Amino acid sequence: MAGTWIEVDLDAVAGNYREIVRHLRPQARCMAVVKADAYGLGAVQVALALERTGCEAFAVTKVEEGLILREHGIKGAILVLGPSTAEEWPKAMEAQLHLTLSELSAITEINEVCLDLEQEVSVHIKLETGMGRTGFRFSELEALAHNLAAARQLKVMGVYTHFARAAQKDKSYTSEQYELFKSYTAKLEELGIHPLWKHVCNSAAFLDYPEWHHDFVRIGTLLIGHYPGPGFSGKLTLADPWIAKSKIVHLRKVPKGTYVGYQSIYCTKEETQLAVIPVGYADGLGIAPHFVPQGWVDFLKIIIKNFAALFGIFLSQERVELRGRTVRVAGKIGMQLTVIDVGLQECTLGDEVKIPLRRTLANPRIHRKYKQDGRIFAERIMEEGVSAIYPEYS
Numbered sequence: 001m002a003g004t005w006i007e008v009d010l011d012a013v014a015g016n017y018r019e020i021v022r023h024l025r026p027q028a029r030c031m032a033v034v035k036a037d038a039y040g041l042g043a044v045q046v047a048l049a050l051e052r053t054g055c056e057a058f059a060v061t062k063v064e065e066g067l068i069l070r071e072h073g074i075k076g077a078i079l080v081l082g083p084s085t086a087e088e089w090p091k092a093m094e095a096q097l098h099l100t101l102s103e104l105s106a107i108t109e110i111n112e113v114c115l116d117l118e119q120e121v122s123v124h125i126k127l128e129t130g131m132g133r134t135g136f137r138f139s140e141l142e143a144l145a146h147n148l149a150a151a152r153q154l155k156v157m158g159v160y161t162h163f164a165r166a167a168q169k170d171k172s173y174t175s176e177q178y179e180l181f182k183s184y185t186a187k188l189e190e191l192g193i194h195p196l197w198k199h200v201c202n203s204a205a206f207l208d209y210p211e212w213h214h215d216f217v218r219i220g221t222l223l224i225g226h227y228p229g230p231g232f233s234g235k236l237t238l239a240d241p242w243i244a245k246s247k248i249v250h251l252r253k254v255p256k257g258t259y260v261g262y263q264s265i266y267c268t269k270e271e272t273q274l275a276v277i278p279v280g281y282a283d284g285l286g287i288a289p290h291f292v293p294q295g296w297v298d299f300l301k302i303i304i305k306n307f308a309a310l311f312g313i314f315l316s317q318e319r320v321e322l323r324g325r326t327v328r329v330a331g332k333i334g335m336q337l338t339v340i341d342v343g344l345q346e347c348t349l350g351d352e353v354k355i356p357l358r359r360t361l362a363n364p365r366i367h368r369k370y371k372q373d374g375r376i377f378a379e380r381i382m383e384e385g386v387s388a389i390y391p392e393y394s
Contacts, residue, residue, distance in 0.1 A: 012241035033220030040359035114153030145191035261331025
């Protein structure tokens with residue numbers, strides 16, 4: 001993947017964190033969600049930068065992700081949001097990770113492991129209020145309280161739920177979820193369970209429901225400079241910490257009528273220059289997640305794009321930036337090589353090209369270069385069969 005890299009501006013991440021904190025209710029703190037490798041930015045360097053900025057708590061999906069953060073010196077609380085297994089619990093306890101409880105059978109098993117290791121473990125109770133994924137339903141709360149009463153090694157630190165539709169215009173479902181959360185937590189208190197912390201807000205709910213901030217808000221999307229949806233734009237002042245780049249590795253002038261790429265769907269309309277950059281589908285270029293249409297307008301856009309493609313008109317053709325101007329991808333994106341039509345303006349081998357890579361879809365083996373105070377100070381290098389390497393720059 002030589003010739004392609006991603007620059008991550010940690011000052012931008014820290015600035016986004018400070019902007020989020022500025023809008024928090026006085027009693028609330030920000031729990032930085034750095035799951036999925038901090039949405040592709042690199043969880044270790046992002047978490048280190050946030051901890052230097054004052055962040056005290058982090059959230060990941062898997063135990064493995066939490067262990068990596070501990071191995072690289074993260075000292076704050078780390079909550080594992082997803083289910084965990086018995087094989088993972090000893091290492092999780094040794095690293096003092098907070099585990100999520102979402103099923104009854106796990107409580108006794110975790111407590112037994114704690115007794116064997118002569119340790120306590122901090123846990124958070126996940127409540128299922130409408131996400132349909134994991135968590136306790138109202139009918140299970142009495143059994144939950146009974147099992148917890150016998151599990152002396154489990155220290156209940158928090159209780160939370162996850163909103164399914166917080167980023168959508170219709171807020172009724174989210175309000176219903178929150179009302180259920182309140183009734184669930186009231187029942188838990190009635191049963192003698194008094195968690196230290198409550199947290200319900202993701203990025204969207206944080207913006208729309210400041211009265212729901214409670215003790216923590218769980219923020220991921222906003223930290224990386226993205227809004228959870230178009231309707232939230234402008235509510236905060238955010239900076240984008242991510243720039244993906246590649247270098248031109250081949251360049252030649254071609255005549256009008258030159259076909260380019262697989263299936264020859266692109267043909268030059270005049271004399272031009274074609275440049276090759278060492279990036280493609282394998283790196284995440286041109287790959288997009290599947291979105292469910294949000295209404296008739298979205299649905300019609302999808303229909304029109306596909307209908308146009310039937311006649312060789314590609315309305316969503318990828319574009320890249322070269323020397324401050326936008327140029328088109330010529331034809332189909334390749335697996336690891338892509339051709340761009342750069343026209344006849346000045347261009348040379350080695351020129352940098354900014355490329356549109358989605359954060360979570362970018363290949364993790366693309367080098368990440370970390371900037372702070374305007375300079376690159378560290379680089380993450382991942383190779384086949386080799387773990388991440390963080391050489392420090394002098």
